[in-house]
Amino acid sequence: MGKNLTTRSEDYSKWYNELVVQADLAENSAVRGCMVIKPYGYAIWEKMQAELDRMFKETGHQNAYFPLLVPKSLFEAEEKNAEGFAKECAVVTHYRLQNDPDNPGKLRVDPNAKLEEELVVRPTSEAIIWNTYKGWIQSYRDLPLLINQWANVMRWEMRTRLFLRTAEFLWQEGHTAHATKKEAIAEAEQMNDIYADFAENFMAIPVIKGLKTESERFAGADETYCIEALMQDGKALQAGTSHFLGQNFAKAFDVKFTSKEGKQEHVWATSWGVSTRLMGALIMTHSDDQGLVLPPNLAPNQVVIVPIFKNEEQLEAISEVVNGIVKELRSLGVTVKFDSRDTLRPGAKFAQHELQGVPLRIAIGSRDLENGTVELARRDTLSKETTSIDGIATKVKDLLAEIQLALHDKALNYRDTHITEVNSFDEFKEVLETKGGFISAHWDGTMETEDKIKDLTKATIRCIPLDAVEEPGECMFTGKKSNKRVLFAKAY
Amino acid sequence: MGKNLTTRSEDYSKWYNELVVQADLAENSAVRGCMVIKPYGYAIWEKMQAELDRMFKETGHQNAYFPLLVPKSLFEAEEKNAEGFAKECAVVTHYRLQNDPDNPGKLRVDPNAKLEEELVVRPTSEAIIWNTYKGWIQSYRDLPLLINQWANVMRWEMRTRLFLRTAEFLWQEGHTAHATKKEAIAEAEQMNDIYADFAENFMAIPVIKGLKTESERFAGADETYCIEALMQDGKALQAGTSHFLGQNFAKAFDVKFTSKEGKQEHVWATSWGVSTRLMGALIMTHSDDQGLVLPPNLAPNQVVIVPIFKNEEQLEAISEVVNGIVKELRSLGVTVKFDSRDTLRPGAKFAQHELQGVPLRIAIGSRDLENGTVELARRDTLSKETTSIDGIATKVKDLLAEIQLALHDKALNYRDTHITEVNSFDEFKEVLETKGGFISAHWDGTMETEDKIKDLTKATIRCIPLDAVEEPGECMFTGKKSNKRVLFAKAY
Numbered sequence: 001m002g003k004n005l006t007t008r009s010e011d012y013s014k015w016y017n018e019l020v021v022q023a024d025l026a027e028n029s030a031v032r033g034c035m036v037i038k039p040y041g042y043a044i045w046e047k048m049q050a051e052l053d054r055m056f057k058e059t060g061h062q063n064a065y066f067p068l069l070v071p072k073s074l075f076e077a078e079e080k081n082a083e084g085f086a087k088e089c090a091v092v093t094h095y096r097l098q099n100d101p102d103n104p105g106k107l108r109v110d111p112n113a114k115l116e117e118e119l120v121v122r123p124t125s126e127a128i129i130w131n132t133y134k135g136w137i138q139s140y141r142d143l144p145l146l147i148n149q150w151a152n153v154m155r156w157e158m159r160t161r162l163f164l165r166t167a168e169f170l171w172q173e174g175h176t177a178h179a180t181k182k183e184a185i186a187e188a189e190q191m192n193d194i195y196a197d198f199a200e201n202f203m204a205i206p207v208i209k210g211l212k213t214e215s216e217r218f219a220g221a222d223e224t225y226c227i228e229a230l231m232q233d234g235k236a237l238q239a240g241t242s243h244f245l246g247q248n249f250a251k252a253f254d255v256k257f258t259s260k261e262g263k264q265e266h267v268w269a270t271s272w273g274v275s276t277r278l279m280g281a282l283i284m285t286h287s288d289d290q291g292l293v294l295p296p297n298l299a300p301n302q303v304v305i306v307p308i309f310k311n312e313e314q315l316e317a318i319s320e321v322v323n324g325i326v327k328e329l330r331s332l333g334v335t336v337k338f339d340s341r342d343t344l345r346p347g348a349k350f351a352q353h354e355l356q357g358v359p360l361r362i363a364i365g366s367r368d369l370e371n372g373t374v375e376l377a378r379r380d381t382l383s384k385e386t387t388s389i390d391g392i393a394t395k396v397k398d399l400l401a402e403i404q405l406a407l408h409d410k411a412l413n414y415r416d417t418h419i420t421e422v423n424s425f426d427e428f429k430e431v432l433e434t435k436g437g438f439i440s441a442h443w444d445g446t447m448e449t450e451d452k453i454k455d456l457t458k459a460t461i462r463c464i465p466l467d468a469v470e471e472p473g474e475c476m477f478t479g480k481k482s483n484k485r486v487l488f489a490k491a492y
Numbered sequence: 493m494g495k496n497l498t499t500r501s502e503d504y505s506k507w508y509n510e511l512v513v514q515a516d517l518a519e520n521s522a523v524r525g526c527m528v529i530k531p532y533g534y535a536i537w538e539k540m541q542a543e544l545d546r547m548f549k550e551t552g553h554q555n556a557y558f559p560l561l562v563p564k565s566l567f568e569a570e571e572k573n574a575e576g577f578a579k580e581c582a583v584v585t586h587y588r589l590q591n592d593p594d595n596p597g598k599l600r601v602d603p604n605a606k607l608e609e610e611l612v613v614r615p616t617s618e619a620i621i622w623n624t625y626k627g628w629i630q631s632y633r634d635l636p637l638l639i640n641q642w643a644n645v646m647r648w649e650m651r652t653r654l655f656l657r658t659a660e661f662l663w664q665e666g667h668t669a670h671a672t673k674k675e676a677i678a679e680a681e682q683m684n685d686i687y688a689d690f691a692e693n694f695m696a697i698p699v700i701k702g703l704k705t706e707s708e709r710f711a712g713a714d715e716t717y718c719i720e721a722l723m724q725d726g727k728a729l730q731a732g733t734s735h736f737l738g739q740n741f742a743k744a745f746d747v748k749f750t751s752k753e754g755k756q757e758h759v760w761a762t763s764w765g766v767s768t769r770l771m772g773a774l775i776m777t778h779s780d781d782q783g784l785v786l787p788p789n790l791a792p793n794q795v796v797i798v799p800i801f802k803n804e805e806q807l808e809a810i811s812e813v814v815n816g817i818v819k820e821l822r823s824l825g826v827t828v829k830f831d832s833r834d835t836l837r838p839g840a841k842f843a844q845h846e847l848q849g850v851p852l853r854i855a856i857g858s859r860d861l862e863n864g865t866v867e868l869a870r871r872d873t874l875s876k877e878t879t880s881i882d883g884i885a886t887k888v889k890d891l892l893a894e895i896q897l898a899l900h901d902k903a904l905n906y907r908d909t910h911i912t913e914v915n916s917f918d919e920f921k922e923v924l925e926t927k928g929g930f931i932s933a934h935w936d937g938t939m940e941t942e943d944k945i946k947d948l949t950k951a952t953i954r955c956i957p958l959d960a961v962e963e964p965g966e967c968m969f970t971g972k973k974s975n976k977r978v979l980f981a982k983a984y
Contacts, residue, residue: 039554
């Protein structure tokens with residue numbers, strides 16, 4: 001608190017790291033690449049979870065829980081998936097520690113407690129889940145199977161950043177099984193739509209729905225749908241993915257069902273997930289040099305009320321009025337905190353709530369009581385006004401809705417002014433270096449060209465937008481024919 | 493479904509295992525000792541979580557998340573805690589797999605990706621959390637620190653049973669820090685009271701609050717509070733524990749604070765937890781030879797409505813009436829499912845809902861429509877009545893409250909008639925073998941006597957009840973002096 005943040009223009013990356021720590025969202029831990037999610041950060045994640053969980057359940061999904069550890073023999077069953085994750089797996093090899101005879105007071109791995117088969121800490125759960133589904137699916141009557149899991153996963157990333165890329169992260173992973181290809185594709189699309197809906201209406205983050213190219217696809221998927229967002233520094237961030245897995249896992253784990261016609265067929269699959277990475281997207285989309293800015297729909301406290309008082313008597317008089325306001329706000333479904341701590345001055349409280357992104361702040365002192373007014377401050381615009389206590393609750397509720405939309409529109413405006421069409425590689429490089437953002441360009445459809453562009457510029461194809469229009473053109477890099485534009489960007 | 497359960501009197505243990513699987517609560521997985529929690533079982537766990545989480549938050553606790561993996565050097569810092577858990581730790585030693593040159597298509601641990609320091613999969617999180625608290629606590633203003641975590645943990649148990657003892661389980665673990673010993677003890681007691689409240693009012697399980705003896709205490713605690721329940725086979729089950737940790741972890745991790753008087757002092761600590769083990773307690777307390785019996789306060793569906801129809805037309809007429817009932821029930825806060833599946837006959841649906849413990853079942857056919865009646869069946873008593881559709885919603889709501897109390901009273905009656913006072917070891921052995929349950933006896937207070945009794949009978953001291961009255965007596969085993977009775981039992 002009270003420390004000055006590095007500004008975004010000075011050093012965006014440093015600004016982000018400082019903000020996450022100073023706003024009490026998360027911090028690095030003693031375990032390489034793993035973070036501690038602090039109570040305030042976790043409260044935001046809980047709000048995200050609650051909304052997503054509701055959306056999943058409303059579309060017929062149920063939660064379940066599968067083991068953390070995956071036997072190596074299962075992990076390696078789906079070859080592409082195994083290949084994709086093998087390089088970043090934490091592996092359990094022993095099941096006991098013992099006193100270290102060479103170092104009194106220290107422990108060591110017990111050499112007699114070596115596992116016959118190594119266990120992989122799940123980087124994703126397709127393997128263990130499809131091995132389980134084998135026992136659950138016999139007939140078309142068992143389908144569709146619509147399951148979600150809230151869990152922790154591990155991917156041994158070499159370069160980590162709080163929320164954006166951590167060795168351990170929290171996420172949800174949906175795993176569904178269907179009788180037909182068509183139904184599975186519809187499910188993958190539906191879940192990508194739900195992610196887009198959540199991003200836009202709760203996180204106030206505009207996203208582009210698209211398909212990944214082969215090189216950016218999930219290991220083991222036939223098709224990966226995604227939502228892509230744009231951060232304030234012009235870099236893109238993949239905010240959620242939904243995979244059509246074809247029959248790859250059904251074949252690897254031999255999961256067949258008897259169709260209505262009495263035939264044995266392999267099941268069709270999807271998987272889809274979003275993670276604590278969304279916290280990074282939320283922070284980077286809206287926050288400013290004063291700290292976090294939260295959309296009201298995900299703020300743990302939508303309003304904070306700070307009393308300005310010189311003595312106990314004044315605080316009592318103020319509290320009486322505040323309690324009425326609090327009650328009225330709660331009856332309207334607004335979450336509000338009365339910050340009556342006597343250990344901090346009002347200025348320090350203002351600074352803390354600003355840093356922590358509380359959407360609205362109400363300050364009320366003895367003079368206000370006389371006048372029947374309060375001071376109302378908006379976090380997003382940093383504007384203040386004096387307003388009547390009469391009708392304050394309704395005003396606050398309306399203002400919260402207004403802020404939610406304003407944040408979305410601001411982000412949308414930034415995003416839309418940062419999609420640039422280019423028709424040559426020179427133009428591409430120039431826009432990438434000067435303006436950033438999404439670059440819409442023709443591409444010849446080959447992995448080779450995509451790789452070369454990546455090597456030369458660090459930009460990747462973020463997605464082939466679902467709403468891309470057919471348009472004859474030439475690949476900006478090779479000049480070969482192309483029939484639609486794709487979106488490139490540097491990405492988190 | 494439809495398979496016959498082994499009865500409790502035939503083989504209680506087999507009955508339990510079959511019930512858990514047949515009622516779709518959980519099953520064993522491909523990973524030794526680890527279970528899959530199936531959607532129906534997980535839905536019950538979610539209801540438990542929601543209530544507990546509310547109770548924790550109402551008493552000022554906040555959720556946070558700490559890393560899964562604990563570096564060995566932190567794990568071993570608090571000596572007793574390390575010693576207590578070292579023998580059952582899963583240990584991560586490597587961070588990469590590679591293609592196995594000797595087995596094409598297979599993977600092996602990459603010998604070049606060995607960790608410098610091994611990482612223990614958390615069996616409990618005191619070590620990683622207290623290492624973190626060191627950075628969070630400087631002054632008395634930072635106290636109390638009241639944090640809870642919902643997480644998975646691993647303990648490499650040799651003999652496992654679904655829910656009751658699994659290598660991985662889900663739990664919550666509270667970890668709090670306080671300025672004074674008195675305050676920490678009050679917190680440990682408060683959380684044990686919350687567990688008792690939850691067990692009695694939501695799970696409908698009567699519990700005895702008590703203290704553990706030294707040999708049953710949590711490794712690293714100065715005192716362990718517990719709630720002990722009694723299962724239908726006369727064995728006790730520890731349903732929750734709350735530990736006063738003294739300054740043990742503060743000293744091991746050097747966590748000090750500046751007091752109001754400006755002195756540097758070590759912090760006082762508690763930790764407390766309940767786990768998916770509660771599912772085992774819930775199942776074993778109330779269920780019968782027909783399957784699961786759920787208390788209404790934790791049932792995912794409190795009421796199920798089954799239509800009896802011969803054709804589409806009848807179903808439509810019934811549905812219209814049912815939709816009205818459903819709406820009314822929901823407005824009263826009752827969770828209800830209209831089971832209109834056309835793939836199962838009513839009898840098969842009845843069997844399924846009975847097996848899965850739905851508290852109330854309403855059946856409604858064409859004849860009922862004419863008469864303005866429904867058939868209402870109670871799961872706990874297996875009784876049925878025909879009753880008027882008018883006022884059915886209110887009747888159902890009242891009946892659910894009645895069932896909740898009836899289950900508790902039945903369990904309380906069983907428990908109270910299975911607490912036996914004995915005054916000699918012969919009597920003790922006889923009661924243990926013939927009747928089981930809790931045995932209230934004098935004990936000389938030594939670990940030696942406790943161990944001998946355990947070796948001879950497998951019974952342990954479940955707790956020293958908090959409400960035990962001072963009463964002069966002699967240890968039933970050694971004849972030495974004792975001033976209060978303790979509770980012995982064989983336990984899960």
